[in-house]
Amino acid sequence: MVNVDEAIIAKLESYGEHFEILVDPDLAAEFRNPDGQDVAIEDILAIEEIFKDSKKGDKASDEAMEKVFETTDPLDCAKQILEKGNIQLTAEQKRQMQADKRKLIINKIARESINPQTGFPHPPLRIENAMDEAKVKVDPFISVDQQVQTTLKAIRPLIPIKFEKVKMAVRLPGTIAGQAYSAIRPFGEILQEEWQQDGSWIGIVELPGGLQDQFSGKMAEISNGDGETKLIK
DSSP states (O other): OOGGOOOOEEEEETEEEEEEEOOOOOHHHHHOOSSSSSOOHHOOOOOOOSSEEETTTTTTOOHHHHHHHHHHOHOOOOOOOHHHHOOOHHHHHHHHHHHHHHHHHHHHHHHEEBTTTTBBOHHHHHHHHHHHHTTTOTTTOOHHHHHHHHHHHHHTTSSSSEEEEEEEEEEOOOTTTTHHHHHTTTTTTEEEEEEEETSSEEEHHHHHHHGGGHHHHHHHHHTTOOOOOEEEE
């Protein structure tokens, strides 16, 4: 629980009533982040009180809370204030949240997209440069998936790009084939598999187009360079 002196104010105005709570700035930001982790309300609050004016110490009346929140429970009221109200984040917090969300957007696009002209993924730096050129603005409070779609729309006039899954053939030595399942699982789905007479394992794996190079690298790593991967056109 954050110290009261280090807390910031979250506010909500509704039905002519004004409410304030004192919250941990980092945990409150995490709570509002649609891509973040669940945070307990009691951990966010500096004090479990709902105020009309926190600087004066004036508490909100039970009547006002019932009118707006249909409850007087401070945790339930605080949750609604955090969900619907305004949080006074510092400029540095906003910049950091935007930078973190921007990185997630770039990584997702790089992971799941390809250049349809070549069939190969775009490097993250190329995606980032296209976002800069298109002047894409990142909102820290909107989910990555939503912003990926708006980002793709903005950068498509600048670089050829589309989301696509690809199929790759894999051959691994029989001695390490047992590791294949755990190594492949983070990348995609095994569509077909077969054991060969020489003891080697072959399979066809479907994965996001942007992971081709990483996938080939991982197969080479677990097989000490003895495995093979090939893009199936």
